Amino acid sequence: MAxxxxxxxxxxxxxxxxxxxxxxxxxxxxxxxxxxxxxxxxPLMTTLKVGxxxxxxxxxxxxxxxGGGFMEVADNRVIVLADDAERASDIDxxxxxxxxxxxxxxxxxxxxxxxxxALTGDLERALGRIRVAEIQRTRRTRHATxxxxxxx
Amino acid sequence: MATARExxxxxxxxxxxxxxxxxxxxxxxxxxxxxxxxxxxxxPYADELQRVLIHLSHASADDDEPSPYFYSDREDADLRLLQxxxxxxxxxxxxxxxxxxxxxxxxxxxxxxxxxxxEQKTAHGLTDxxxxxxxxxxxxxxxxxxxxxxxIADFTGLGDMPKSSDVRAIARVISDAYLSGEVDSWHLIYPxxxxxLIQTPTExxxxxxxxPEAAADAEVVKHDYIFEPDAGTIxxxxxxxxxxxxxxxxxxxxxxxxxxxxxxxMKSATDNANDLAADLNLTYNKARQAAITTQILExxxxxxxx
Numbered sequence: 001m002a003x004x005x006x007x008x009x010x011x012x013x014x015x016x017x018x019x020x021x022x023x024x025x026x027x028x029x030x031x032x033x034x035x036x037x038x039x040x041x042x043p044l045m046t047t048l049k050v051g052x053x054x055x056x057x058x059x060x061x062x063x064x065x066x067g068g069g070f071m072e073v074a075d076n077r078v079i080v081l082a083d084d085a086e087r088a089s090d091i092d093x094x095x096x097x098x099x100x101x102x103x104x105x106x107x108x109x110x111x112x113x114x115x116x117x118a119l120t121g122d123l124e125r126a127l128g129r130i131r132v133a134e135i136q137r138t139r140r141t142r143h144a145t146x147x148x149x150x151x152x
Numbered sequence: 153m154a155t156a157r158e159x160x161x162x163x164x165x166x167x168x169x170x171x172x173x174x175x176x177x178x179x180x181x182x183x184x185x186x187x188x189x190x191x192x193x194x195x196p197y198a199d200e201l202q203r204v205l206i207h208l209s210h211a212s213a214d215d216d217e218p219s220p221y222f223y224s225d226r227e228d229a230d231l232r233l234l235q236x237x238x239x240x241x242x243x244x245x246x247x248x249x250x251x252x253x254x255x256x257x258x259x260x261x262x263x264x265x266x267x268x269x270x271e272q273k274t275a276h277g278l279t280d281x282x283x284x285x286x287x288x289x290x291x292x293x294x295x296x297x298x299x300x301x302x303x304i305a306d307f308t309g310l311g312d313m314p315k316s317s318d319v320r321a322i323a324r325v326i327s328d329a330y331l332s333g334e335v336d337s338w339h340l341i342y343p344x345x346x347x348x349l350i351q352t353p354t355e356x357x358x359x360x361x362x363x364p365e366a367a368a369d370a371e372v373v374k375h376d377y378i379f380e381p382d383a384g385t386i387x388x389x390x391x392x393x394x395x396x397x398x399x400x401x402x403x404x405x406x407x408x409x410x411x412x413x414x415x416x417x418m419k420s421a422t423d424n425a426n427d428l429a430a431d432l433n434l435t436y437n438k439a440r441q442a443a444i445t446t447q448i449l450e451x452x453x454x455x456x457x458x
Binding site for chain 1: 190193194196197198200201204207208316319375376377378379380381383385386389390393396397400
């Protein structure tokens with residue numbers, strides 16, 4: 001049997017390339033629902049919402065925070081044009097919590113519609129970052145101390 | 153002839169100036185290198201976005217003649233950015249540096265902006281009142297205000313690393329003015345970074361969006377895409393981002409151009425100061441020699457008198 005092809009994943013933002021490399025599977029936060037991309041996926045174009053992009057390759061996982069954007073899949077190439085992207089390991093969780101508090105406090109006040117839209121976006125991004133950071137943290141502790149009984 | 157002491161004072165002050173301009177020259181050259189790296193790192197996003205828009209315009213057209221304007225009759229606000237209208241009012245974004253000591257760079261940009269405004273006025277039969285300006289950077293803003301031109305917004309203090317929120321704010325102002333019908337076409341003037349010696353003031357059209365076209369010889373692979381939610385919505389989501397990259401790239405190139413121009417200006421200032429110091433040194437030595445000669449002559453003639 002021919003070797004199973006792999007995906008080539010590229011995550012770019014306006015300021016630069018955040019991730020580029022091979023992958024066996026990509027999980028993306030599509031605007032219409034969570035998407036799983038495997039090699040030989042049909043050509044696809046979709047918008048992305050705020051969430052976690054998980055790239056699996058050779059048994060390891062890379063989690064990235066995506067602040068919305070766009071994804072194209074064609075010929076085993078996955079291109080993510082992100083409005084904002086950050087590796088889970090680079091996320092400053094305290095900073096994100098602070099951004100969340102600020103956005104929530106501002107939202108509690110009376111604001112015009114434009115401000116509300118911008119603030120809701122801020123809040124969504126802060127929450128997304130926190131969630132991705134949490135995914136990363138739980139995975140790291142799982143690796144460090146296997147839960148009891150997992151040896152059997 | 154100036155006295156030796158006066159000349160010595162001038163030499164000291166010229167050398168001080170040379171020291172300062174030399175320091176600025178070094179700072180500019182290191183900042184230029186960092187900025188060039190930033191210009192390069194912004195390229196993948198712009199390239200990929202352009203490629204995707206080309207794909208999208210091909211994928212959407214059922215007939216053989218692919219057209220990006222396929223979507224332009226949809227009601228989505230963002231897709232109206234494609235609509236071409238009769239031009240009754242023109243908008244010009246002038247991208248100039250905040251800082252000074254950059255030689256002719258700001259002047260060149262401002263001159264180009266005026267020339268372009270003139271061009272548009274004759275082409276569409278407009279008056280001064282029909283031309284709106286958005287100033288990015290203090291040098292352009294001051295110039296436009298001094299000339300009593302119609303500045304509807306100004307953005308200054310963007311620094312060496314323009315943030316995406318700054319870019320979005322600029323895009324918002326011009327898109328709003330376009331969608332409300334206040335301005336029928338938007339252009340941007342910026343100093344294109346050609347090389348560290350050459351920065352050319354360049355004009356690009358922002359709105360209505362001219363969708364990127366594939367190069368004539370490039371072969372576009374036609375995929376049978378699945379769209380989520382649908383092609384029009386995706387196109388509408390990508391267009392404002394495309395406008396943002398059209399603004400972002402010039403902002404980065406402005407920073408590179410500014411430091412390149414500053415480097416060249418400071419280098420010639422340093423060279424001039426050093427030349428001047430050398431000249432003054434020669435004059436000083438001559439003056440000193442002349443003084444000594446006079447003194448000797450005085451002593452000798454004084455001795456002869458006795």
